[in-house]
Amino acid sequence: xxxxxxxxxxxxxxxxxxxxxxxxxxxxxxxxxxxxxxxxxxxxxxxxxxxxxxxxxxxxxxxxxxxxxxxxxxxxxxxxxxxxxxxxxxxxxxxxxxxxxxxxxxxxxxxxxxxxxxxxxxxxxxxxxxxxxxxxxxxxxxxxxxxxxxxxxxxxxxxxxxxxxxxxxxxxxxxxxxxxxxxxxxxxxxxxxxxxxxxxxxxxxxxxxxxxxxxxxxxxxxxxxxxxxxxxxxxxxxxxxxxxxxxxxxxxxxxxxxxxxxxxxxxxxxxxxxxxxxxxxxxxxxxxxxxxxxxxxxxxxxxxxxxxxxxxxxxxxxxxxxxxxxxxxxxxxxxxxxxxxxxxxxxxxxxxxxxxxxxxxxxxxxxxxxxxxxxxxxxxxxxxxxxxxxxxxxxxxxxxxxxxxxxxxxxxxxxxxxxxxxxxxxxxxxxx
Ligand code: AMX
Numbered sequence: 001x002x003x004x005x006x007x008x009x010x011x012x013x014x015x016x017x018x019x020x021x022x023x024x025x026x027x028x029x030x031x032x033x034x035x036x037x038x039x040x041x042x043x044x045x046x047x048x049x050x051x052x053x054x055x056x057x058x059x060x061x062x063x064x065x066x067x068x069x070x071x072x073x074x075x076x077x078x079x080x081x082x083x084x085x086x087x088x089x090x091x092x093x094x095x096x097x098x099x100x101x102x103x104x105x106x107x108x109x110x111x112x113x114x115x116x117x118x119x120x121x122x123x124x125x126x127x128x129x130x131x132x133x134x135x136x137x138x139x140x141x142x143x144x145x146x147x148x149x150x151x152x153x154x155x156x157x158x159x160x161x162x163x164x165x166x167x168x169x170x171x172x173x174x175x176x177x178x179x180x181x182x183x184x185x186x187x188x189x190x191x192x193x194x195x196x197x198x199x200x201x202x203x204x205x206x207x208x209x210x211x212x213x214x215x216x217x218x219x220x221x222x223x224x225x226x227x228x229x230x231x232x233x234x235x236x237x238x239x240x241x242x243x244x245x246x247x248x249x250x251x252x253x254x255x256x257x258x259x260x261x262x263x264x265x266x267x268x269x270x271x272x273x274x275x276x277x278x279x280x281x282x283x284x285x286x287x288x289x290x291x292x293x294x295x296x297x298x299x300x301x302x303x304x305x306x307x308x309x310x311x312x313x314x315x316x317x318x319x320x321x322x323x324x325x326x327x328x329x330x331x332x333x334x335x336x337x338x339x340x341x342x343x344x345x346x347x348x349x350x351x352x353x354x355x356x357x358x359x360x361x362x363x364x365x366x367x368x369x370x371x372x373x374x375x376x377x378x379x380x381x382x383x384x385x386x387x388x389x390x391x392x393x394x395x396x397x398x399x400x401x402x403x404x405x406x407x408x409x410x411x412x413x414x415x416x417x418x419x420x421x422x423x424x425x426x427x428x429x430x431x432x
Contacts, residue, residue, distance in 0.1 A: 003102060003105065004090070004093065004094070004102070004105070004106065004168075005165070005168070007094050007096065008093065008094060008164070008168065008405070008409070011094060011095065012164060012409040012410075015052075015409065015410060016409070016410065016411070019410055019411075031047070032046070032047050034046060036425060036428075036429050039420065039425060040425075042316070044316060048417075049235045049236055049241070049244065050235070050410065050412060051234055051235025051236075051240070051244070051403055051406075052065075052095070052403065052406045052410075053065065053092040053232050053234075053235075053399050053402050053403050053406065054092070054232040054233065054234050054399065055234055056233060056234040056236075056317050056318070058317055058318055058319040058320070059319060059320050060320075060323070061318060061320070061322060061323035061324070062232070062233055062234070062323065062324065064088065064091055064092060064231070064232060065091050065092060065095045066095075067091070067097075068323065069228065069229065069323060069324065069327055070323075070327070072088065072091070072228060073228075075097050076088065076091060076097060076098070076103075077098060077099070077100045077103035077104075079203055079205075079206075079221075079224060080217070080221050080224075081221065082221055082224035082225045082228065083224065083228050084103050084107060084203050084204075084205075084224065085203065085204040085205055085224060085227040085228065085231070085395075085398065086098075086103050086106040086107040086110060086203060086204060087103040087106075088227070088228050088231050088398060089106060089110075089175060089231075089398050089402065090102060090103060090106050092231065092232060092398060092399055092402040092403075093168075093171075093402045093405060107203050107204070108200070109172065109176075110172065110175060110176040110204060111176070111198065111199070111200050111201070111202065111203075111207065112176075112200065113172060113173055113176035113177065114176050114177060114179065114180055114198035114207060115177075115180065115197070115198060116144075116177055116180050116181065116184075117146075120140065120143050120144065120181075121184060123139075123140075123143060124136065124139075124140055124181065124184045124185065124188070125184070125188060125193070127139065127185075127188070129188060129189050132265070132386060133185050133186070133189055133386055133387050133389070133390045134261060134262075134264070134265040134271070134389050134390060134393065135265070136185045136189075137178075137181060137182060137185060137261055137390050137393050138258045138259075138261040138262050138265070139258075140178075140181035140184075140185070141174070141178060141181065141254055141257055141258040141261060141397075142254060142255055142258035143254075144173065144174065144177060144181075144254040145252050145254035145255050145258075148166075148170050148173075148252040148253075148254055149166035149167075149169040149170050149173075149252075150163065150166045150167050150169075150170050150250075150252040150253070151252055152166065153165070153166035154166075154250060160411060161411070163408040164405055164406075164408040164409040167252075167253060167404055167405050167407075167408040168405050170252055170253045170254065170401075171253050171401035171402065171404060171405050174253050174254060174257060174397050174401050175204070175397050175398055175401055176204075178393070178394050178397045179198070179204060179207055179208035179211065179394055180195075180198060180211060182208065182212075182390045182391065182393070182394045183195055183208060183211030183212050184211075185387070185390060186212050186213075186384070186387050186390070187211075187212070187213065189384070189386075189387070190384045190387065191213060195211055195213075196210055196211055198210075198211060203224070204227065205220050205223040205224040205226075205227055206220040206223075208223055208227075208394065209223050212382070214380070214381070214382075216380065218335065218380065219380040219381075219382075221335075222331070222335075222376055222377070222380055223391075225327070225331060226373065226376075226377075226391060226395060227394070227395045227398065228395075229324045229327065229328070229369060229373070229395070230324075230369065230373075230391075230392050230395030230396055231395050231396065231398040231399045232396070232398065232399025232400075232402070232403075233396075233399070234317075235403060236317075237269070237316075238263045238264070238266065238268075238269045239260040239261070239263040239264040239269060239270060239396055239400065240260065240396070240399065240400055240403065241263075242256075242259050242260045242262075242263035243256045243257050243259065243260035243263075243400040243403070243404065244256075244400075244403060244404070244407060244415070245415050246259040246260070247404045247407055248407065248412065248413065248414045248415040249414055250414075253400075253401050253404045256400075256404060257397060257400050257401065257404075260396070260400050261393045264389060264392060264393055264396065265389060267311075268309070270370075270389045270392045270393065270396075271389050272311050272312060272368070272370040273312075273369075273370035273373050273374045273385075273388045273389060273392060274374070274385045274386055274388045274389050275311040275312075275370075276311040276312035276370050276371060276373075276374050276375075277374035277375065277377075277378060277385040277388060278385055279303070279310075279311050279312075280341060280344060280345065280348075280374070280375060281341075281385075283296070283299045283344060284340065284341055284344055286299060287299065287344070289340040289343075290340075291344060291347060293347065293350060293351050296344070296347055296348055296351045296352075297351055297355065300348075300351065300352055300355055301355075304355075304359060310352055310355075310356065311370065312367055312368060312370045312371030312372075313352055313353075313356060313362065313364075313365065313366065313367055313368065313371065314356070314362045314363075314364050314365070314366075314368065315364045315366075315368045318364055318366070318368065319363070319364050320364075320366060321349075321353075321366040321367055322366065322367060322368040322369050322371075324368075324369040325349075325366075325367040325368060325369055325371050325372050328369070328371075328372035328373060328376060329345075329346065329349070329372060331376065332345075332346075332372075332376065336376075336379055339375075339379045341375045341378055341379070342372075342375050342376070342379060344375075345371065345372050345375045348367075348371070349367055349371070352365070352367070353365040353366050353367075373388070373392075374388050377391070
């Protein structure tokens, strides 16, 4: 952990210089224009945020600190065939590929912080089982803010330049503890409420899997992939942007990310993976194990006729099949023989893009990450789809908390754009 701090300190000094130079030399340089359409259509394509951890290209997809996911799979320290989530976290925090010993250092540090205060376990155990798991997760993460290091630093005479140090402490605590919150929610809502303790020797994925109640190395392997795929998706998506926005008012990472989790819980965003599985199971019930392309078409037509979106398809930025979805298919090919639900996922991929193209509305007719993730979890016996977005939330804590460390490191200010009334927008358009 000490070496992580030292590396970050060096990088932060360099990057603060870069910001200072950018502002000094080019602070007034115009780099983009905004159209009226962008203002009324959810700010699509507007480049207006700084986010260091990842970038998203419409055609090549997500890059974590410049590395595609296949590059991460090839170059990051692994367990079996997938990157350790801890090595992804190191990469997002520092921009460097960790050495195996650095990944191990972070693994051990996170494992040592994995337990929860008893009163938070009691609080989670007292929540009604019927409360949606995402609400429970948001409550659990919010409650971690008690005694957080950032507030302590803020209230002491800590200099603003050093805020990142306490933000890093909190970020590590969030990533270390959120798997246990998730597992308690799962065990209470869907099982007998009993849960094993986190182990000092497991990585984040295996600890999560074991606390959920699995003892299957193949499931742990899938969780490693899952945590990597969902860890970050640049800064403009609803959950990352919410976390950044709330954090910009100097909320600690627990309250910021708790807000981000509520953002993730929308059906057009992270809840889509729950919606996809619900939709696929209904489809499976109707068409059986060996459907034809026409069977799928009929079902999709029914969804569209009801005016609903086809869950798991489309994306606000991507304009190609989501590389994360293609990795899910690759995983199925390499690890899973003949699973009827996953076969249906593949058949959907053959049929749905053409149907969405014909409908002519969606700018991206291709599958996103949610189109396949739930069916993979289903294969290993995790079938309670109301829980799926919680796993998304556990993963995304990695990217959102690393970003918040950098928000503090770069001394980013409170976010405060200007909103317009329709009348003022109409006037501006006339004047332009
Ligand atoms: N099925 C049917 N219609 C769709 C569609 C889909 N999967 N995706 C987009 N459309 C429609 C939109 O509803 C919109 O219709 P409208 O003009 O009548 O309002 C039109 O196509 C244009 O939308 P867009 O510009 O292509 O998409 P967007 O940027 O506004 O929204 C997204 C992107 C993801 C919300 C949208 O594609 C969608 O609702 N997909 C299904 C839900 C889903 O899978 N969400 C997960 C996204 C990934 C994630 O965050 N986890």
